[in-house]
Amino acid sequence: MSSRVETAGAWGEEVTSSPSVPSRRRPRVEAVAPYLLLAPSVFFLSVFVVWPAIQAIHLAFEGPNNTLTSYNFYQMTHEYTFWPSVKNTLIFMVSIIPLEFCLAFSMALIINTGLRGQQFFLYVWTIPLAISDLAAGIVWLSIYTQNGYFNSILHDLGLSQYGYQFLSYQNTFSLFAVCVVAEIWRSTSLVMLILLGGLQGIPREFGEAADVFGATFWQRLWRITLPLLKPSIRVALILRTIFAIQVFAVILALVGSNLPVLGAQAYNWYHSYQNPNIAAAYSIVILVLSVLTTAFYLTVVRNKAEIAGATR
Secondary structure (H helix, E strand, O other), rough: OOOEEEOOOOOEEEEEOOOOOOOOOHHHHHHHHHHHHHHHHHHHHHHHHHHHHHHHHHHHOOOOOOEEOHHHHHHOOOOOOOOHHHHHHEEEHHHHHHHHHHHHHHHHHHHHHOOHHHHHHHHOHHHHHOOOEEEEEEEHHHHHHHOOHHOOOOOOOOOOOOOOOOOOOOHHEEEEEEEHHHHHHHHHHHHHHHHHHHOOOOHHHHHHHHHHHHHHHHHHHHHHHHOOHHHHHHHHHHHHHHHHOOHHHHHHHOOOOOOOOOHHHHHHHHOOOHHHHHHHHHHHHHHHHHHHHHHHHHOOOOOOHHHHOOOO
16 A cells, blocks of 8 residues: 555646654754753762862872872871861761661651641751851851850850850860850751651552551651651751761851861861871871762662662
């Protein structure tokens, strides 16, 4: 059968129409489209992440006359503030992550229950996301300083006549506790939003089926919610741990150099001591700790499907 279609024109002549030929450009566009969409992100990461990381590695191993050396790491590890800064950073990370995760998870559960006024709580709890690290440190400095809001309240209530010196360099525990509270207040909302997105992605049919079988709240939480939430938990833990290792501005605003951490030491070596090589060496230490903790979370926080796929 011929594929040509003949019709009569207005004057009786035959008008022949050919079948539409599929465009060959569409498959090419569909093949290139993903790369075009990824191009801005790749460009951004290359310019602002990959290239600075290469520069930092080069500076960390750069010696006199552009020679390669490990002397910068030797000098860094033999400074009297290096090991205290490593210890404080690790303690800071271990103290913040469990407290912040439990608080953020509780907040996400409250919002996800659909209680009346949940939008109000969501808006209020996400306010710290709009505040920078340094501004958050200044806010808490006005609270905990000698004549700050907290001591003013204690004085008005008759609980303290002269107030407590929360930011005294002689009280290391108080310095540490103040920084932990400020950092938890600043970044809990980020973890909450990640967990809330994961909770809203869990089908409600699972919870309804558990209710039919008489499961308690804790049983549903332990056997349904947490296993299905592991991908979101992993992302939240990775991001928050990396930010905890890089903590700098909040501690700088609150306690200055009285509580040395890795990020603050890198800043001091670059700006105060004018030594970018040792500052880069500190950044390499921060990078290594971030990579190790990320690998730990990727290995430990996995659901059964990921474990089964890895064992095949």
